[in-house]
Amino acid sequence: MNRYEAILVGISIMVVCLYHLHLYIKVKRSPETTAVGMTNLMRQQWVETIMAERRDILAVQTLRNHVMASSLLASTAILIALGIVNTVLRPAGFQEISHALNIVGTRSETLWVAKLMLLAVDFFLGFFNFTLAIRYFNHAGFGLGLPDQHVGVASHEFVVEVVNHASLHYTIGMRCYYLAIPLGLWIFGPTWMLAGALILVPVLYRLDRTV
Incomplete structure (x- = not known):
């Protein structure tokens, strides 16, 4: 990786990380x-x-x-991840196309494979979080179905915590999908990655705000 590519990749990562740090602080301090x-x-x-x-x-x-949506997204994520791994094993002409669009980045086969594996890991992480969301949603179903006399076993607060855990993993899974945009564009060069990050963050900001 040359210095120019390292700078652009670093800026892209910093932009995405700083935005999510900002979002985390806002959720803690001003959730409304x-x-x-x-x-x-x-x-x-x-x-x-x-x-x-x-x-x-x-x-x-x-x-x-929610379980159906999580199942669909988990299945899609694992299929994409396995497809990316298959591309690494059998690059065919895709590598040539990505190198042709890579104007300023390093055209290294090792780096190209690393980019694809990083993208695959992103989708594997998404799959993992969606399956955890399914798990928590199923647990929440049992808590919501208990009659009032069992409130000591599954209080409102406990069931709320379970449902929010499920939704948190669902949200993280969706963020993995969103993160795949700059990571996927990085295959074609660092300038594409930076453009993807700069477009993604304003879109997420609009979606994550209520006021």
Whole structure:
């Protein structure tokens, strides 16, 4: 990796990391101004309403939708990751195309393989988080279905924590998909990666804000 590519890659990583550090601080200090914080509060009220009013059908339908979405995204992530690994093993003409578009970056086969493996790891991480989301959503279904006399076993706070854990892993899984944009563009050169990062961050900022 030459110095020019290292600088552009470093800037891209710094932009994405600084944004998520900013988001983390905002969620902790002013959750009502972020989509993550607001949905956490809404899930808390939703769980309390479901358990108090015994709206079991609504709970089942909502959790089923989340499990189905997580299953689809987990399956897609693992298929993409395995496809990338297969590309590493059998590069064919894809390597030539990526090198042709790589204007200022290093055209090294070793670095090219490292880029693909990093992208594969990103999708494997997404798969892992979506499967954890499915696990927590299934656990939440049992807690939401308990009658009031079992409140000591699964209190409102415990069920809220389980649902929020599921949603956190779902969110991380989606972030892995988003992160795949600059990582995927890096295959074609560091300038493409920087452009992807600079476009991605404003889009995420718009999606993550409530005000």
